[in-house]
Amino acid sequence: MALNEELAAREELLAKAAMHQAFRSELEAANDEWQAALDDCSQAGNAAACYQKRLTQRIAILVLLNRLFAGPHLPGDAVKACTARGQAFGSCYDNLFAAADTVYAITARAFETSLAAVNIQTPTAPDGGGQASTAEDTFRAWRTAECTALNQSPMVDKAGGVIACQIELTWRELTTLAALLGRKPHWSERVMDYAPAFRACLDKGREEDVDLRIIDVFPDGGGEIIRLMGSRGRYDCAAVAATVSSFTPTAGRIPRPGEAEAIFVPVQGQRRPEIVLASPGGKPADCYETQAIIAAEARLSGWIAVSLCD
Known part of the structure; x- marks a missing residue:
């Protein structure tokens, strides 16, 4: 039941994401195939284990899809991602690769469909994919050849080996x-656009709490809500430019799917962002990669921290 609820929440979030209709069609077809595989679990010798494995796999795929279409940018380093998650490296790499390859298959088919709709030829295959018959096969053949070659080079960091590279x-x-x-x-990629509202919400929130950081921005009633977290709890702020119209404690304790996948941490004296990220209610600081941000016109400076963890 818990896995089904998490799956439904991820599906609801993805339904709101901006994407080409060709992708939605491919995703619906994939969902039908997945549902058939899930139904087969009723005939399995250990039905509960079968359901758990396939639901967990599907959630991993939806987590990646949500990150891809409705979340912050993907991490660039699989080794750092697996280190941050604290999992066994072999298992972590296998799980990341399985989700990435499945999502790639759906995305490549959608891209080919969208190209066909406007009669554009598929680009020339990369080296190593000349014998492939589809974009999927072409990319996979090139990916294997490229990572095998890189792994043999004395000039390349081999941490994670071929699978991390793939x-x-x-x-x-x-x-x-x-x-x-x-x-x-x-x-999280548009901090400059949000800077005046962020500054106003942070200034307002300091009357209520400390160690404030912004953990989400989402649509609500025709506008947008800026969600903050502090040492005492979570808050919802509605602001237009530098004017705050409301600042209230967040109703309910359950986070939105995708909440805190990216966090804006304002400069607070000499404190590094890792100290604020590790405050109560947050993920371990190692779960984030940070990038400095300065929006001088709004008097806003700090770091965007993007999650490497689930």
Whole structure:
């Protein structure tokens, strides 16, 4: 029941994401195949284990899809991602690769369909994919050849080996295709646009709490809500430019799917962002990669921290 609820929440979030209709059609077809595989579990010798495994796999795919189309940018380093998650490296790499390759298959088919709709020829196959019959096979053949060659080079860091390299190349390819299939920039990629509202909400929130950081921005009633977290709890702020119209404690304790996948941590004296990220209610600081941000016109400076963990 818990896995089904998490799956439904991820599906609801993905339904709101911006993407090409060709992708939605491919995703619906994949969902039908997945549902048939899940129904087969009723005949399995250990039905509960079968359901758990297949639901968990599907959630991993939806987590990646949500990150790709409705979340912050994907991490660039599979080794750092698996280190942050604290999992056994072999298992972590296998899980990341399985989800990435499945999502790639759906995305590549959608991209081919969208190209066919406007009668554009598929680009020339990369080296290593000349004998492939589809974009999927072409990319996979090139990915294997490229990572095998890189792994043999004395000039390349071999941490994670061939499989980590393949994950990273797949993430990179997915990011490119998602942009062509309708992905809109996540709020964490638009801090400059949000800077006046962020500054106003942070100033207002300091009357209520300390260690404030912004953990989400989402649509609500025709406007947008900026969600913050502090040492005492979570807060919802509605602001237009530098004017705050409301600032209230968040109703309910359950986070939105995708909440805190990216966090804006404002500069607070001499404190590094890792100290604020590790405050009560947050993930371990190692779960994030950070990038400094300065929006001088709004008097806003700090870091965007993007999650490497689930």
